[in-house]
Amino acid sequence: MNPEAWTAVDEYFAERLLERDRGFAALLAANAAAGLPEIDVSPLQGKLLHLLARAMGARRVLEIGTLGGYSTLWLARAVGEGGLVISLEYQLRHAEVARANLARAGVADRVDVRAGAALDLLPKVEARREGPFDLVFIDADKSNQDVYLAWALRLSRPGTVIIGDNVVRDGEVLDADSVNPAVQGIRRFVDLLASEPRLSATAIQTAGAKGWDGFAFAVVD
Numbered sequence: 001m002n003p004e005a006w007t008a009v010d011e012y013f014a015e016r017l018l019e020r021d022r023g024f025a026a027l028l029a030a031n032a033a034a035g036l037p038e039i040d041v042s043p044l045q046g047k048l049l050h051l052l053a054r055a056m057g058a059r060r061v062l063e064i065g066t067l068g069g070y071s072t073l074w075l076a077r078a079v080g081e082g083g084l085v086i087s088l089e090y091q092l093r094h095a096e097v098a099r100a101n102l103a104r105a106g107v108a109d110r111v112d113v114r115a116g117a118a119l120d121l122l123p124k125v126e127a128r129r130e131g132p133f134d135l136v137f138i139d140a141d142k143s144n145q146d147v148y149l150a151w152a153l154r155l156s157r158p159g160t161v162i163i164g165d166n167v168v169r170d171g172e173v174l175d176a177d178s179v180n181p182a183v184q185g186i187r188r189f190v191d192l193l194a195s196e197p198r199l200s201a202t203a204i205q206t207a208g209a210k211g212w213d214g215f216a217f218a219v220v221d
């Protein structure tokens, strides 16, 4: 393991491949100033979300877990004018910081940050018939990752892409006896990906500035 090298390689690719978009840097600076934890996706991962959303022509995106809106901004830039990103965030303070960040970045017209527990907000999304979504990004409390996947399916159509973050957790995902609720939530999530006949899924390990982790990627049949 060489985390310094992982970070250096991330920096190399970011320097070569990421546009110098001051919006993203300003957003991360505002998060830091507000004291938010640095648990957003990395810049390269954010751009991957953006490119996936663009490649599939996503116009309606659901995000579970906003923090300060960093991944939200990447997704909002992908859906374009007239598109919509609904993002659910438990911490009122995080939601407020995210709303201000996203307004400053010029995407308030296409982003709806909703404060509350995702398990309270998701039934309302369904009741208001705001789905189906083209893309769902699950990145909140991992102990509920499997429950969010079940909700993502309810709010999907054939072709919807569902991405779940942080599925490797320094390899802890292998520990079937883990007492960590996040690990058990991820393991149930993987079980559901495997057993649900409407889903085709894969998982990719990543090593980089955010350590050793990974994401799962699924398509609804």
Ligand SMILES: C[S@@+](CC[C@H](N)C(=O)[O-])C[C@H]1O[C@@H](n2cnc3c(N)ncnc32)[C@H](O)[C@@H]1O
Binding pocket: 039, 040, 041, 064, 065, 066, 067, 068, 069, 070, 071, 072, 088, 089, 090, 091, 094, 116, 117, 118, 119, 139, 140, 141
């Ligand atoms: C890893 S961060 C999200 C990072 C963000 N997606 C990004 O990459 O910029 C997880 C967020 O989920 C929120 N969260 C935790 N439990 C939640 C819940 N039950 N419902 C909604 N959000 C929750 C946390 O407050 C935190 O802001």
